[in-house]
Amino acid sequence: xxRGRFASLGxxxxxALLLWLVGMPGPPSSALAATAASPFxxxxxxxxxxxxxxxxxxxxxxRRAGHWELRADPALFLSGLTAQRxxxxxxxxxxxxxxxxxxxxxxxxxxxxxxRVSPGARVTVMTRGPKATAITVPELARALAGKRTPHxxxxxxxxxxxxxAADTVRALDQQYTP
Numbered sequence: 001x002x003r004g005r006f007a008s009l010g011x012x013x014x015x016a017l018l019l020w021l022v023g024m025p026g027p028p029s030s031a032l033a034a035t036a037a038s039p040f041x042x043x044x045x046x047x048x049x050x051x052x053x054x055x056x057x058x059x060x061x062x063r064r065a066g067h068w069e070l071r072a073d074p075a076l077f078l079s080g081l082t083a084q085r086x087x088x089x090x091x092x093x094x095x096x097x098x099x100x101x102x103x104x105x106x107x108x109x110x111x112x113x114x115x116r117v118s119p120g121a122r123v124t125v126m127t128r129g130p131k132a133t134a135i136t137v138p139e140l141a142r143a144l145a146g147k148r149t150p151h152x153x154x155x156x157x158x159x160x161x162x163x164x165a166a167d168t169v170r171a172l173d174q175q176y177t178p
Contacts, residue, residue, distance in 0.1 A: 068117035075107035
């Protein structure tokens with residue numbers, strides 16, 4: 001009789017575990033494939049997000065010891081009321097004045113971070129026109145180094161949105177700023 005009770009408890013526990021795992025929040029399947037992470041790793045609020053998106057000014061992109069390394073200075077890309085109030089606080093505009101182009105970049109530290117970059121990372125830059133253009137990681141490295149490339153950048157030192165999964169940059173998207 002005890003054996004049957006334990007078997008029933010085991011079955012109930014197994015079903016409860018399965019239902020809990022199926023109901024766990026997590027990233028879309030494409031994000032899982034991109035990070036090759038286990039779906040059983042904790043996600044917010046029990047762990048960090050699986051992907052972090054930063055706005056930063058890219059300082060360099062170089063090949064080191066068989067991998068790409070990105071040095072980037074994170075900043076805040078603000079718009080609307082947040083941009084207006086931050087610009088006033090920083091003395092960039094007078095109270096009541098509008099923020100030019102409705103965005104303001106606050107870069108307090110000017111301290112660069114180093115990231116590994118996947119060789120197959122998706123890179124989108126602004127080229128002449130301006131026009132969004134997909135390029136490769138090596139081409140971006142050449143452009144940032146001031147070398148000629150097939151796709152000359154509209155504004156080489158403009159900010160980039162950097163998508164980091166685990167500890168590796170998966171995408172860089174240049175921000176158009178008029």
